[in-house]
Amino acid sequence: NMALAQMKLKNEAEAIEELRKAININPGFKPAHDTLLSIFIKADNRYEARETLQEMIKKFGKRPELMNIQCRLLSIDGFNKQAITECQQAVLTSTQFPDNYIYLAQSLKDSDQEGESEKTLLHAARKFPKSEFVQWATGQLYLRKQNYPVAQKYFLKASAADAKSSRALFGLGESTVELGNYAEALDYYERACKIDPNLRDGILTAAAKLRQKKEESWAKKLSQESLLCK
Numbered sequence: 001n002m003a004l005a006q007m008k009l010k011n012e013a014e015a016i017e018e019l020r021k022a023i024n025i026n027p028g029f030k031p032a033h034d035t036l037l038s039i040f041i042k043a044d045n046r047y048e049a050r051e052t053l054q055e056m057i058k059k060f061g062k063r064p065e066l067m068n069i070q071c072r073l074l075s076i077d078g079f080n081k082q083a084i085t086e087c088q089q090a091v092l093t094s095t096q097f098p099d100n101y102i103y104l105a106q107s108l109k110d111s112d113q114e115g116e117s118e119k120t121l122l123h124a125a126r127k128f129p130k131s132e133f134v135q136w137a138t139g140q141l142y143l144r145k146q147n148y149p150v151a152q153k154y155f156l157k158a159s160a161a162d163a164k165s166s167r168a169l170f171g172l173g174e175s176t177v178e179l180g181n182y183a184e185a186l187d188y189y190e191r192a193c194k195i196d197p198n199l200r201d202g203i204l205t206a207a208a209k210l211r212q213k214k215e216e217s218w219a220k221k222l223s224q225e226s227l228l229c230k
Contacts, residue, residue: 003035012039030060037069046073064094075103083107098128102137125154132162139171151175166196177206182218186225193229200229 003018016039022032033056040049053070060066067090074083087104090097101124108117118141124131125138139154152175158168169192177185189206193199207222 003032007035007039012043015039028059030056033059041069046077049073050077062089062093064090064096067093068097068100071100071103075107078110080107080111084111095127098124098131098134101127102133105137125157129157130161132158132165132168135161136165136168136171139168139175143171143175146178148175148178152179164195166192166199169195170199170202173203173206177210182210182215182221186218186221189222190225190228193225197229200226203229 003015003022006012006015006018016036019032019036019039022029023036026032033052037049037052037056040046040052050070050073053066053073057063057066057070067086071083071087071090074086084104084107087100087107090100091104094100101120105117105120105124108114108120121134121138121141124134128134135154135158139151139158142148142151142154145151152172155168155171155175158165159172162168169188173185173188173192176188185206189199189203193203203222203226207219207226210216210219210222
């Protein structure tokens with residue numbers, strides 16, 4: 001309770017100290033561990049989050065929610081070998097976290113296991129058709145492979161899963177502009193930047209590509225659109 005009070009006062013260091021005291025008194029008191037982990041995750045202190053997670057897994061077992069967080073942290077921090085092992089276990093532990101597949105696929109890709117990475121993504125895309133994250137990630141895969149019709153298909157599924165996903169709309173813009181449907185792409189870019197103004201630079205990059213293709217009129221329209229991303 002002292003820690004929670006310190007958190008309300010935005011005294012993070014003091015809250016952490018009180019939580020560590022609570023854990024020392026009662027190592028099995030899970031709410032103290034959960035709160036400590038939430039502080040580190042919110043602060044993006046991934047080292048402390050990983051350390052806390054390891055202690056929690058030792059004490060409380062390989063719970064799906066803990067395995068999910070561990071898979072994500074190991075993957076985004078580039079501990080590829082460990083991430084592959086832990087994410088595979090996370091996938092086997094529970095099917096309720098589709099993002100485990102995405103982080104597993106990313107770690108496989110970063111380990112130069114492109115074939116396994118692609119298999120993992122495609123399996124996830126079939127298994128979780130209504131997951132925006134999974135469908136978007138699969139769209140990104142095909143965008144990198146320059147298979148724009150298939151990329152567009154997955155971005156459409158991602159957008160259907162979450163109509164407010166700016167990254168899905170932006171992916172639709174990227175794939176559609178490559179297919180030469182500039183008016184449609186402009187609409188996607190416009191909708192994306194209304195949700196996330198930080199996409200301005202990406203739209204300017206698309207405009208530059210159109211200039212290289214001598215599509216000056218559409219390049220100008222995209223540049224004008226980027227100025228509306230506020």
